[in-house]
Amino acid sequence: MILGIDTSLGSAVAVVEPDGVIRSEARSLDPRGHAEAIGTLLERAMAEASVTPSDITHIAAGMGPGPFTGLRVGVAAARAFALGRGLPVVPVVSHDAVALELLLHSALTADWGFVGDVEDGAAETFAVVTDARRREFAYTLYRGIDDDGLPIRVAEPALVPRDELDAVLAAAGAKRREADRIPAAMLALAAARALSAGRTVGPDDALYLRSPDVTLPHAPKRVNLPAASGRAANGRSAAAAPPAPAVRGQDPA
């Protein structure tokens, strides 16, 4: 039994059988409040699936991309749950869950052109697009589904300024598929398929895609001499002075 956990957008937990049968999915669409929600979602998902922690065999962890403060809650929870029961963590790119859902849906609705046969070129390229905050989107390009039933990533997750997304997708010939939630059941399903194929499909570390925010270097603030005096305090150049840290308590994303 696979427990899927993702907090890269909202918060979601699901229980899926190894053969892909979805037993439960519990979610909160709140784009914040991941730390508040995660414990209750874990309990709810297991209760609705009528399983206990000892029935779980694998943890599927959504590794992002996503705003980091929230994303980390799910990754931390996935690792801690796994540690508690001595289970393996199966990392999954969160966008893969959305892609899998889209591909399965199009297969079910007989929209064969969308799933397509990759080899004869009928498959459509599409981009899973999620909010990355700070006027950026996170996107990943997909094209069809492979023999293991996993979505084929044709480009790895990346960030793009919001107003440049459409141009980037047009250049790639990809359709824009925006998602406001990550389906944890699809995340667990992707993990189940990766496991049965003996493949690793996600990264070990969270997909932050951004370096930590740090206020850029500046010299210690001068307090009583005109800044234009042409000589930095202590005779040190401004560039050589250590940068100031970000403000305590401030969280960038």
Place this chain on the structure above:
Amino acid sequence: MNRAEPLVLGIETSCDETGIGIVRGRTLLSNTIASSMDEHARYGGVVPEVAARAHLEALQPSIEAALAESGVALADLDAVAVTSGPGLAGALMVGVGAAKALAVSLEKPLYAVNHLVGHIAADILDDQAPPLEYPTVALLVSGGHTSLLLVRDLTTDVELLGETMDDAAGEAFDKVARLLGLPYPGGPEIDRAAASGDNTAIPFPRGLSRASDMAGHRYDFSFSGLKTAVARWVELREAAGEQVPIADVAASFREAVVDVLVTKALAACRDYGVPRLLLGGGVIANRRLREVALERAAAEGVTVRIPPLSLCTDNGAMIAALTSELIMAGRAPSTLEFGADSTLPVTEIQVAESA
């Protein structure tokens, strides 16, 4: 649950130390700390996002190391404990997420507790010290907080007497070190520089210590004016083309910080008729602070308690110790509904206790 001598694992991620502690009752079994301090050094202070990322990477290996050191299996635990606040929100959330999942996976109760009260609980783990007596005044000084507390009972009654209005004392050390061209963290560097200095050389101001301040801020602290005064003093010397006597500046600055901390703590002891003072927080590592506190407290008949330094800096053992006390006092676990609270008041010793 064993309420007589509970076995508790504590998770602390409020700032830049990933702390995992394991205690049985009042006995310390492991105090495992992974610090991201080195990663912050080049920025001259704790960068919240860098700290939070480091917590995520350090948590699992730290828990494993703590279990190995204590010879405890997760299945044997009576409870999981975690810091809910105060601290850096993004950093706290990593611990909260992990603690909830760990507790759910183990089907064990979870206790969400207050970081500052945890600093006081650290003292209980000192097996060399006589039992903690109440009430006691507690002075907690670190890079993240500067608080003066009146502790009537660790698990039920902690009152905030005063706190810093701006920078924490540890932050002031870091900032002054920076403007003297000394590396991060500033505390030990200022100490080293001050060793050969004259601490009476420069009369730096004592924040919130004037008679006019005392009415509203008798137990509050302010260090940003002091930092500015040091900067101004240094700049004037430089503008005049004089050599800056780093040792004297460091010694005089440190004396100003220590003087205010000890003066206000002992004033609280006097005002409340409490002849006991407990020191905690990473800045307690400052030898001059300990020296002045011991000397002046002795003169006033106040007994000073200082936990071992490894328990003064942020750690998970203090979170486990506080939770162990809560369990022994019969308290119910927290529900799973709580979050990280970066400004959690000290009066909230336990968060989200179930009904």
